[in-house]
Amino acid sequence: MTTQIAPQDNPTRVVAIAREQTKKRRGRPKQLLLGFAGILTLLLIWEGAARVGLVDSRFLPPPTEVIPAFFTILTFGDFWIAMGTTVLTWGIGLAVALVAGTVLGVTVGLSPFLRRATHTTVEFLRPIPSVALIPLAVLLFGAQMQAALLLILYASFWQIFIQVLYGVADVDQVAMSTGRSYGFSKWQRIRYIVFPTMLPFLMTGLRLAAAVALILAVTAQLLIGTPGLGLEISKAQNGGQYVTMYALILATGMLGVLINFGARALERWQLSWHESVRGEIPA
Structure with missing residues (x-):
C-alpha cells in the first residue's frame, strides 16, 4: 500500500518516508534470496552429513532421497x-x-x-x-x-x-x-x-x-x-x-x-x- 503524505508534512519527513519505502522495496528480493540461501545451506549440510557418515544414512536419509x-x-x-x-x-x-x-x-x-x-x-x-x-x-x-x-x-x-x-x-x-x-x-x-x-x-x-x-x-x-x-x-x-x-x-x-x-x-x-x-x- 502506498503511504499517503499529508500536506503538512515537512520536507525532511517526506524525504525520510520516501527513502524508507525505497529501502524496503529493494530489501524484499534480498530477503527472499537470503531465505533460499539458508534453505540451500541446510540441505547441503544435511546431504554432506549423511554421505560422509556423520549420521547413519539408514535413519537420516540424505535430501537427494527425501x-x-x-x-x-x-x-x-x-x-x-x-x-x-x-x-x-x-x-x-x-x-x-x-x-x-x-x-x-x-x-x-x-x-x-x-x-x-x-x-x-x-x-x-x-x-x-x-x-x-x-x-x-x-x-x-x-x-x-x-x-x-x-x-x-x-x-x-x-x-x-x-x-x-x-x-x-x-x-x-x-x-x-x-x-x-x-x-x-x-x-x-x-x-x-x-x-x-x-x-x-x-x-x-x-x-x-x-x-x-x-x-x-x-x-x-x-x-x-x-x-x-x-x-x-x-x-x-x-x-x-x-x-x-x-x-x-x-x-x-x-x-x-x-x-x-x-x-x-x-x-x-x-x-x-x-x-x-x-x-x-x-x-
Whole structure:
C-alpha cells in the first residue's frame, strides 16, 4: 500500500518516508534470496552429513532421497486425506480458540474486578504444557479428533487471550471517557474504541496461535493416534520407511510455512491502516 503524505508534512519527513519505502522495496528480493540461501545451506549440510557418515544414512536419509519421495507422496490420495484431516483439525481448534480468547479477553480486560479475580488462576493454568493433558484427552475421547481439538484449544486459547488482555489494557481511557460523554453505548465503545486498539494485539496472538495449533495437531496425531499427518509419520516410522517418514515431515514443514504466510498476509490486510504495516517513520 502506498503511504499517503499529508500536506503538512515537512520536507525532511517526506524525504525520510520516501527513502524508507525505497529501502524496503529493494530489501524484499534480498530477503527472499537470503531465505533460499539458508534453505540451500541446510540441505547441503544435511546431504554432506549423511554421505560422509556423520549420521547413519539408514535413519537420516540424505535430501537427494527425501525430496523425490516428497514429490512422490504428493500423488497419493491417502496423503491428501491425511493433509485435509490435519488442516481441518487445526482450523476448527484455532477458530474455537479465537472466538473464546477474544470474547473472554475483552470481557475480563474491561472489568478491573474480573482481572484481579482471574489473575492467579490464569497464571496457574497458562504455564501448563498442553501435552500434559494428553492422558486426559485420551480418557475423554480416545483416538478421535476431539482429543487433538482439546490440546489445540488449550494451547491456542492462551496465546490469544493474553494478547487481547494486553490490547484492552492499552486502550486510551481518555477516549473511553469521551465516548461515554458522547453517549456511546458499551457495544459502541467496544466497536469503535476498544477493538481498533486491541486489533494489532489480537492479530499477533492469532499468528502465534496458528503455529501452536499446527504443532499440537501433529503432536496429538503422533502420540495419541488421531487421524492426520502425524499418524502417517508414526506409521512410516514403525514400518521402517524412513525416507517416507522424512518426506511426510517435510510436507508438515511446508504446511507450517503456508500457514505462517497466510497469517502474515491476514495481519497485513487487517492492519493496513496501522503504522507498523504502513511502515511510516515516527515523527
